[in-house]
Amino acid sequence: MLDKIGIAKRIAQEVKDGYYVNLGIGIPTLVANYVRADIEVEFQSENGVLGMGPFPFDGEEDADIINAGKQTITTLAGASFFDSATSFAMIRGQHVDLTILGAMEVSEQGDIANWKIPGKMVKGMGGAMDLVASAQNIIVAMMHTNKVGESKLLKRCSLPLTGVGCVKKIVTNLAVLEITAHGFKLLERAPGVSVNEIRNATAGQLIVDREIPEMSL
Amino acid sequence: MLDKIGIAKRIAQEVKDGYYVNLGIGIPTLVANYVRADIEVEFQSENGVLGMGPFPFDGEEDADIINAGKQTITTLAGASFFDSATSFAMIRGQHVDLTILGAMEVSEQGDIANWKIPGKMVKGMGGAMDLVASAQNIIVAMMHTNKVGESKLLKRCSLPLTGVGCVKKIVTNLAVLEITAHGFKLLERAPGVSVNEIRNATAGQLIVDREIPEMSL
């Protein structure tokens, strides 16, 4: 079974040379730390920066340079700043190659819910609805089950949707899965996790149509 | 009767302090020369400049700094350059206060035709259709009649339209007229021109509902 860092490491393998990548808050943010050093990737943050670098050294924070999680950041050579309309032109216009974000629920049709729990948590969707409605390549990073052990991979989402039929791939603490016309297709198992454990933790249709390899990290 | 410079001088009186003004090619371009020196006005050109100044001195032309008529220009302190989308955001968003342009025909409903003579002259509308569709304050600068003496102020335009019901005021070599619900309302006569001469040169409905003063230039 993977921890959050393990999930980030596995997702980092999906990041290819030449990709512009938008990382959501939480596990996705960690992905930046594990991208191969020999490829060129640029990180976009929807509040208006392309070419994000690491966090600043203590004392070098600049209140005017933050990411979408409101964290102080730095920029790399070749970076640019722009307004919110231009930022979403990049996203809506499909110039961003890969979007990685967290989810509370994903359905076997690729629907995603991650912005609202009615009557309980209403923080808002931020840029997530624009990202999922436009991105051609969306990977969800999340735990396979919630805190009380219920599956987050469902036949239908129970929470208000963020987007419909948009998720392509899911990386959880247990598995890597692809959304297909027939449901969640199991691609890889986390180290030490059996297909049965994955099946038990998946409420939606799970497709196992071949020998499932363990992921290599 | 006015010449082109006279028309420009009379229109210059319509330019008020604090106005952003877009000047079309031809007579409108001359208006800039006669605006009162004690008011602040900025000229916008739709190819992407605000704060146009006079033509450059010989030898100081810059191929990268032109107006919408493709003429070399200069800029004044406080000027800005911008792209075509931003330029038409200024126009369509009604941030430009006054548009002055030429016309081949104007109808008594305020329709204007100035971009095409079918089978003969097809240069294109450039920014004129955006300007007339959006501007709240449009003044047409033109000769009252064409080269063969036919009126250019018509019941209906015969040429393909540039815009419908958009012209507010017309300044010709003979008169100043306002478009009203009932036709061309005569406001002023050019020096030495009689109401009858204006009536004879106007094919559309001319409204003369009071003593018509001569314009003061």
Add this chain to the structure above:
Amino acid sequence: MIKKTVQSVTDALEGVSNNMTFMLGGFGLCGIPEQAISELVKRDIKGLTCISNNAGVDDFGLGLLLQNKQIKKMVSSYVGENDEFERQMLSGELDVELIPQGTLAERCRAAQAGFPAIYTPAGYGTEVAMGKETREFDGKMYVLEHAFKADFAFVKAWKGDEAGNLIFKGTARNFNPVMCGAAKITVAEVEELVPVGELDPNQIHVPGIFVQRIFQGKNYEKRIEQRTVRIR
């Protein structure tokens, strides 16, 4: 050159009154119009509708107006950092319209650029699209979203000149440029107000035509919401 300078935030806010709709620039606490917000708190006008990506934190930014119960309705994309906000929303005191961030930006730009409405894919199939017109183009579904209508836009820039030209710094740019000219009156506050001619005309982020009033702000706090650093 048309001068937009006013001498103080008091002059800049001339004409604001109860029940108006305001746009406010900023993302989180970054690039927010601090001085305009302070003055609005001081004037104690009520019943406001505020269009702003976020709602500040409890004791800074729009949170100050919320604490003071001056806001009737918020139109935002993310409001997760403000406890008083959540309390007022869940109790029904505050009307909240949550919309996608890109939609928020483009509804501002539509107002600025004279577009009545836009078609965006964001929110299709979700409750955001409920009751809204949807339409297919090239096999993909879009939601029709309308341009905002606002009385005042309050924006904050890094540098500005007396003609109203603005330049922003870093990610403090965010929603500020798209809100300029998107309301009846745009008020810009700047960290540094310079005479005309000092800014390179090639490097203006917002031409002065989109700004009606500009003033030199004082004592900016520029609070950092999530100070995140790495070890040397």
Add this chain to the structure above:
Amino acid sequence: MIKKTVQSVTDALEGVSNNMTFMLGGFGLCGIPEQAISELVKRDIKGLTCISNNAGVDDFGLGLLLQNKQIKKMVSSYVGENDEFERQMLSGELDVELIPQGTLAERCRAAQAGFPAIYTPAGYGTEVAMGKETREFDGKMYVLEHAFKADFAFVKAWKGDEAGNLIFKGTARNFNPVMCGAAKITVAEVEELVPVGELDPNQIHVPGIFVQRIFQGKNYEKRIEQRTVRIR
């Protein structure tokens, strides 16, 4: 940092072929992609659809492609400075679609920003709106205009870096920024190509994400169409 640099105009135009649709920046002869146009003339590909505000003059800019009869269709707003253009159009050799300048700009931006279509008031009630959907919003009529679809966009900037970031000079900016990212492949030629890190990230007009290939142009002519001066 993702490098976009190619070594020559030859490499930059890899993949262009007959019957493609191109966008070309520039207003008049100002800010046109001179080198890309020369290379297209050299390659002699035919049946092109060109989206460009103007069509050059007889012996420069797009006029060179017209002389060579490589263009099947022009989509422009103003074509008044080109005799060969007029001849081909009136004789029916050349298909011409004339559209309002602001509509041209915004159909490019729609393609860049992922909007399928826009509503603009320009052209309502004229032959430009014939056969197009119209609609009333708030008592005003608008025409539905669709995003362009193009294979290549050729733009010309003043400075650029290896990441594809672009800066323009004066009114040579015009349509270039809105065409970046509005075609499948955007090719930028620059007067000065600099290493990454030399351009101020605050002052980039077009972020590199919108540009696929960039190259250093040589021997720009930058012809002036209407040299207009005043007496000293």
